[in-house]
Structure formats: C-alpha cells, structure tokens
Amino acid sequence: MGNKRFETIFDFARHGYATEVVCACGHVGVLEPQGVVGRFMRERWPTNSLATTRDLLKCSSCGERPERIGPAMR
C-alpha cells in the first residue's frame, strides 16, 4: 500500500480497491468500487471519514454495524 492515504472509501475506489466490510459476526462483505462511489454520491451520504461511512453501513448477515471497513487486498 506504500504511503497512499486512505481516508474515505473514495480513496479506495480511486486506487482501484474494493471496500471490505468486516463484521463482528464474522461476515465479510466486499463493495465493488464502481458500485460504492455511485451509491454514496446518489444518496449524498457523508463520506468525510471512514468512521462515518462505517456507521452508515449494515452487515448484510446480522444487520449490525460492521466492526471495521478498509481496502480489500486482492
């Protein structure tokens, strides 16, 4: 990852990373960069920090807020 800065999910998308959403229940979701940017722009979600973004997401398995989000390393 070098010294790239990842402060928002848009940074992930810009560098070609999907966003990995990790929940305490063990579920790991992956948001593809194309889909994620379009959705956040359309719904005007605040994306000024990863913590804010995380609070807007829900685990698709248990419905809880994810424990952390980050760039998906592939």
Ligand SMILES: [Zn+2]
């Ligand atoms: Zn969950």
